[in-house]
Amino acid sequence: MTKRAIIAGGSIGGLFAATALLRAGWHVDVYERTDVELSGRGAGIVTHDTLIAALETVGADLTDLGVQVHDRVAFDKAGSRIATLPYSQIVTSWDRIHQLLRKLIPRGCYHLGRHVKRYNQNSGSVTAQFDDGTSETADLLVGADGFRSAIRAQMLPDITPQYAGYVVWRALVHEADLPANVHADVFDAFTFYTPAGSQIIGYPIAGPNNDLRVGHRRYNFVWYAPAADLDDMLTDDNGDRHKISIPPPLIRDDVLGAMQTQAKAMMPASFVEILNRSERPFFTPIYDHHSPVMHDGRVALSGDAACVARPHVGMGVTKAAEDALALARHANGPLAAYSDERVPASLRAHLRARQLGSWMQTIDATNTNSDGASHPQLSDIMRLTAVTVD
Ligand SMILES: Cc1cc2nc3c(=O)[nH]c(=O)nc-3n(C[C@H](O)[C@H](O)[C@H](O)COP(=O)(O)OP(=O)(O)OC[C@H]3O[C@@H](n4cnc5c(N)ncnc54)[C@H](O)[C@@H]3O)c2cc1C
Incomplete structure (x- = not known):
């Protein structure tokens, strides 16, 4: 039976997680708390070979990338x-990267105006609870809800930006x-x-x-x-x-x-x-923060929810893409393997960015x-x- 993932956060991290899981055969539902389509106010994003490779892997059309x-x-x-x-x-x-990924999400699987508040889980499933009192149950919950993540706040309450x-x-x-x-x-x-x-x-x-x-x-x-x-x-x-x-x-x-x-x-x-x-x-x-683990049972953190690398290093989008590809590889097994792969990599980006900032x-x-x-x-x-x- 097709497994289902719920993704909290419909920005670039959430879309990368969704597209990577879709390629791995999952059904995905992305829940974004903002009630209008997102826009990046034209913010520039510097690309890297790893980001371009990740976009290709999830099936994005790279014509006129930048x-x-x-x-x-x-x-x-x-x-x-x-x-x-x-x-x-x-x-x-x-905007360009968001658009390329957004196109890949099947109709009806991207939900605006849905704010995930918390989760609970048992050995067979995880349930996301929304602020309107509704809930959704799935095999996997991805916290791609940015650096002030509600999912991280529940999973790792001591980590604050x-x-x-x-x-x-x-x-x-x-x-x-x-x-x-x-x-x-x-x-x-x-x-x-x-x-x-x-x-x-x-x-x-x-x-x-x-x-x-x-x-x-x-x-x-x-x-x-x-x-x-x-x-x-x-x-x-x-x-x-x-x-x-x-x-x-x-x-x-x-x-x-x-x-x-x-x-x-x-x-x-x-x-x-x-x-x-x-x-x-x-x-x-x-702001700075770095999570020492990126999972709790059936719940995974990705992108800025897991770790912020200050923008000097230009790795925020690439890091979210690498999290997504790793998550898709490990999503069927214990998520500890995902944490083991991504925590050290995130920390390297985080520390490099702090070093670049310190040189100011x-x-x-x-x-x-x-x-x-x-x-x-x-x-x-x-x-x-x-x-x-x-
Ligand atoms: C000035 C600046 C320059 C940058 N330059 C670069 C660059 O050159 N290269 C690069 O790779 N990165 C850059 N970044 C970083 C990059 O923009 C982010 O790292 C990247 O977009 C990944 O973010 P994310 O999707 O994990 O989180 P976010 O973009 O923060 O998205 C989180 C999403 O979750 C939603 N949300 C929050 N809480 C909830 C909830 N409880 N329920 C449902 N939805 C929720 C939010 O509305 C938001 O849409 C830059 C950042 C800044 C500030």
């Missing part, structure tokens, strides 16, 4: 190119809105600027509706920045302090203004121009690196950012 970049280039504050590293990579977007001390600002600018000199400077490259205390990267992605035509793409700007007063940044115009992160439309104008002023004081002119011309930038605080604070003994020209680990940052951790 924009190919060939070089990584670092700038100093004056806008001079201070280092170049040839490195070919396809950069795509959250810890604020890493800084935020990531993100902005997107339309290619056509960039002045010719800025376009020539940055657009075709994966760029870096690493003054003490910050890290900035940028890369081109497709335009709206996956438009890859020259002139119709966008540039994705990512700035890891210290947040002197996170409480204030998370407070909206009504004085409400949001707990973990603040919805982008609620970020106050003065918080945005302070960010723009700081950017103007410390960044190369091309980066300032990108920010000035972008759609309304938004920030997300960076590095200065050498003789130089404060305020102009980004003398970061002691610049070549390592360029070599290891958004690169697969084996």
Whole structure:
């Protein structure tokens, strides 16, 4: 008889788990708490060979996956190119990957507006309970419900995400809105600027509706920045302090203004121009957590629910894909084999990402690196950012 899996969370981690299990002959039902189709606000995603292989394995159509970049280039504050590293990579977007996977889910198996609250299980089955009082029973429950996972909170109540001390600002600018000199400077490259205390990267992605035509793409700007007063940044115009992160439309104008002023004081002119011309930038605080096991009986954690690797390492989507493929391999047996395979791999990605984040604070003994020209680990940052951790 066909086995049934319930998946809590319909983002990229949940869709990868669903598609991998479908390929392995399972019936799947994905339950996503949001009641409208998800959208990634254009967030860029850097791909790796392992991610592309995983997409192929689950049957995704990779036509027009994203924009190919060939070089990584670092700038100093004056806008001079201070280092170049040839490195070919396809950069795509959250929406594109979500769309490719979403298409593979059979009609009627993806359920919006369904919030899984908790589970109980016995030797023969697992039951997911929803906040509306209903429940569903299956052979397997996958907690793909993100870094604030309800499934993990029940399975591992002592694991709570810890604020890493800084935020990531993100902005997107339309290619056509960039002045010719800025376009020539940055657009075709994966760029870096690493003054003490910050890290900035940028890369081109497709335009709206996956438009890859020259002139119709966008540039994705990512700035890891210290947040002197996170409480204030998370407070909206009504004085409400949001707990973990603040919805982008609620970020106050003065918080945005302070960010723009700081950017103007410390960044190369091309980066300032990108920010000035972008759609309304938004920030997300960076959190860390890592689960020492990824299963409990018939319940498995995957993706960010199991472990967050800070975005420096660009492994979030790839890690979720690798979790999914491993889960599909081990789903018929005891899930301890899944944990044994994925916990150490997740930890490696998690630690590499923390190391990359820690280098934001590095200065050498003789130089404060305020102009980004003398970061002691610049070549390592360029070599290891958004690169697969084996
Ligand atoms: C700035 C930034 C840049 C990034 N860049 C990259 C990159 O270049 N490459 C990369 O690979 N990754 C990147 N990531 C990470 C990547 O986006 C995630 O790691 C990846 O999407 C996997 O997430 P997930 O599906 O496990 O969790 P999430 O995307 O958090 O999804 C969890 C889903 O579960 C739903 N949910 C939550 N609770 C419940 C519940 N109780 N019941 C039902 N549904 C629930 C949520 O609504 C959500 O849709 C980046 C992240 C950030 C913030």
